[in-house]
Amino acid sequence: MPASAADRPNNVILFIADGLRSPMVDDSTAPTMSALARSGVFLRNSHALFPTFTTANASAFATGHYLGDTGDFSNTIYSAFPVQAAGGSVTPFLESDPVIEEVDAHFQGNYLNEETILQMAQAKGYGTAAVGKLGPTYMFDNVGRKAIVIDDSTGSNKGVALSQDVQDRMKAAGLPLIAPTRGPNGVAGDFKTPGTKVANTTQQDFFAAAATRVVLPMLKEKGQPFVMVFWSRDPDGTQHNQGDSLGKLVPxxxxxxxLAAIRNADDDLARLRAxxxxxxxxxxxxxxxxxxxxFSTISKQSATSPAAKDSYADVPAGMLPVGFLAIDIAKALNLPLADPDANYAAIAAGQHPKGGNGVIGTDKDKPKVVVAANGGSDLIYLPDGDKELAGKVVRMLLEQDYVSGLFVDKALGAxxxxxxxxxxxxxxxxxTPKPAIAVNFRSFDTVCGEPARCGVIIADSPLQQGQGQHGSFSRADTWNFMAFHGPDFKAGFIDPAPTSNADVGRTIAHLLGLKAEDKGNLVGRVVTEAMKGGxxxxxxxxxxxxxxxxxxLQTVVNMQMVGETRYFDAAGFPGRTLGLTAPPQPTH
Structure with a gap:
């Protein structure tokens, strides 16, 4: 077990390899991670939280709570007020420091409504830092901002200001004070042009250098235990934009x-360990x-979607456009559709929302339906709480071949x-506003021998068929890599018990002797079996x-439990969700 409260706790580094599938890690693809898992604890039954998106799961890492408590239901949510940092949209994309700051201010200073591990560590005088991808990195210290935060926005007016001491040390280390962009790695291409063919090496080299040559030495000099978050954008960013498979499901x-992106993240971990x-x-x-x-490969195919039957200037014929869910709902309800990310421009036939989000109704300020498009799943909001309208939307969704599972606010009825x-x-x-309906999209695999390595999802995304996305209830999206290593953990242990990203937040708090004052009850557990003597x-x-x-059609959820803690393996309609099994005798 970790050191007692009377002793000095050990430091913690939380390294997140964004979008890394567990079955992709081996000695050839990610030798550092593979060796760490082999010599420490490999958590082979790990789980991301649904909807399987970045900021949603960042909220779980940061607080130890499930999304019903943190309110970060997906990367894009309905805010119920125009977010100026998001161009006045009511469907802000949360991977942005200024957006999070504005949303925080609107929701009593902390939209997560729970304390983060960095904030708890700061209260005890411990060192704290967060380095890497903007948005989730910022979330760990969204209140108070006492940590060293270095992300994509560093050096700009949108970033967290660096102290003079940090700036001086960056200069002494030969590092720029302005974070580099992703460069060619940020090129997604279009339906005619492949996306990137390179990993995010330049930007992540900067983050790794800042962490190893500036941040870690400063944390050591503080002389107190510390917790540092390192959020590697790769392999996620590269898997999204990759140009290896335009229009094709294989590779x-x-x-x-x-694969280069996975190795890039692995190399950064090796630098931290060194x-x-x-x-x-x-x-x-x-x-x-x-x-x-x-992660999964994107499919844009549907035989039932009205949106797929229209023609668009930037979409291959017969393919789903981004915003297909909003378009299909608006058509089914015979109501106008507007794009909240384009100054609420009306969407006519042959057009689609640029990011997929939509406000539906005759008054954009009082919409009947709001669709927050995210990728492998979408969120539907009914601001009026209209039960009859909910029934109409559900019936329409049950007719679509791209849907695999629906989850409805119980206040709207059964x-x-x-x-x-x-x-x-x-x-x-x-x-934050609670969704009325969470819509999971269909998933399958390309038969590569290990389904979770080659999952495919229907995705409501501006990206193309053959590129990458996540967010679904497929096991390919819920099965994230997880391994623990260090003085408080067992050596050479494979943990068969289920674990989740909420458990990570709870376990870090336990290791550092931190006590959260929880507001919600949807919490993870401490993974004590991974610790010495556990x-x-x-x-x-x-x-x-x-x-x-x-x-x-029946929505089915496969889950495991440790006590009252729930772990969701896969969910949806049987035959439409990768990794989902249905019992022969269902219980309602």
Whole structure:
């Protein structure tokens, strides 16, 4: 077990390899991670939280809570007020420091409504830092901002200001005070032009250099225990934009560019470990390596979607445009559709919202329906709480071949074929608007031998078929990599028990002797079985099945439990979600 409260706790580094699928890690693809998992603890039954998006799971890492408490339901949410940092949109994309700052201010100073591990560590005088991808990095210290924060926005008026001491040390280390851009790695291409063919090496080299040559030495000099977050944009950013597979499902996100991105993240971890050795910190630092979510290749095919039957200037014929869900709902309700990310411009036939989001109704300021498009799943909001309208939307969704599972706010009533938000821990103490319906999209695999390595999802995304996305309830998206290593953890141990990203936040707090003052009850657990002297927990399995819809469809959830803590493996309609199994005798 970790040091007692009377002793000095060991340091913690949380390394997040964004979008890293667990079955992709081996000695050839990611030798540093593979070796760390082999010599420390490999958590082979790990879980991202649904919706499997970055800021949503960052909120779980940061607070130890499920999304029903943090209110970060996806990368894009409905804010119910125009966010000026997002161009006045009511559907802000949260991977932005100024957007998070404005959303925080609107929701009593902290939209997560829970304390983060960095804030708790600061209260005890410990050192804190967060380095890497903008948005999730900022979230760990969104209140108070006492940590060293270095991200994409560093050096700009949108970034967290660096202290003079940090600036001086950056200069002494030969590092720029302005973070480099992604360069060619940020090129996504279009339906005619392939995206990037290079990993995010330049930007991440800057982050790794800043962490190893500036931040870690400063944390050591402070003379107190510390917690540092390092958020590697790769492999996520590269898997999204890769140009290896334009229009094709194979190789999809398993081409050479994606593999280079996995190695890029692995190399950054190797640099951090080498720096710990050089600084004499290796024996007193626990390293938690994980990912916010898995990943899948994008499909844009549907035989039922009205949106796919229209023609668009920038979409291959017969393919789903970005915003297909908003378009299909607006058509089904015979209501106007406007784009909240384009000054609420009306969307006519042959047009689509530029980011997929939509406000539906005759008054843009009082919409009947809001669609927050995210990728492998979307969120639908009904600002009026209209139960009759909810029923119409559900019936329309049940007719679409791209849908695989619906989760509805129980305040709207019970609908055959659907389960509730509460069934998947999306109904808690959140202060942000709660979705009316969470829509999971269909997933399958390309038959590569290990389904979770080659998953495919229908994605409501500006990206193209053959590129990469996540967000679904497919096991390819929920099965993130996770491994622990360090003085408080066992050596050479494979943990078969289920774990989740909420457990990571809880476990870090435990290692550092931090005590959260929880507002919500949807929390992870401390992974004590991974610690020295820890015992294996009792694990149970459970499947939840909805009543059948008029067409026989049933939303099914496969889950595991440790005590009252829930772990969601996969969910959706049987036959439409990768990794989902349905019992022969369902219970409602």
């Amino acid at each position: 999809g996100i398993n081409g050479p560019t994606s 720096a710990l050795q050089e600084l004499g910190l290796a024996d007193s630092t626990n390293i938690i390596v994980t990912a916010d979510h898995g 609908f055959p074929g659907t389960l509730t938000l509460d069934d998947i821990a999306l109904d808690g103490k959140a202060v 015992e294996a927990p009792e694990v149970t399995s459970r499947t939840i099945v909805s009543a059948p819809a008029h067409n026989g």
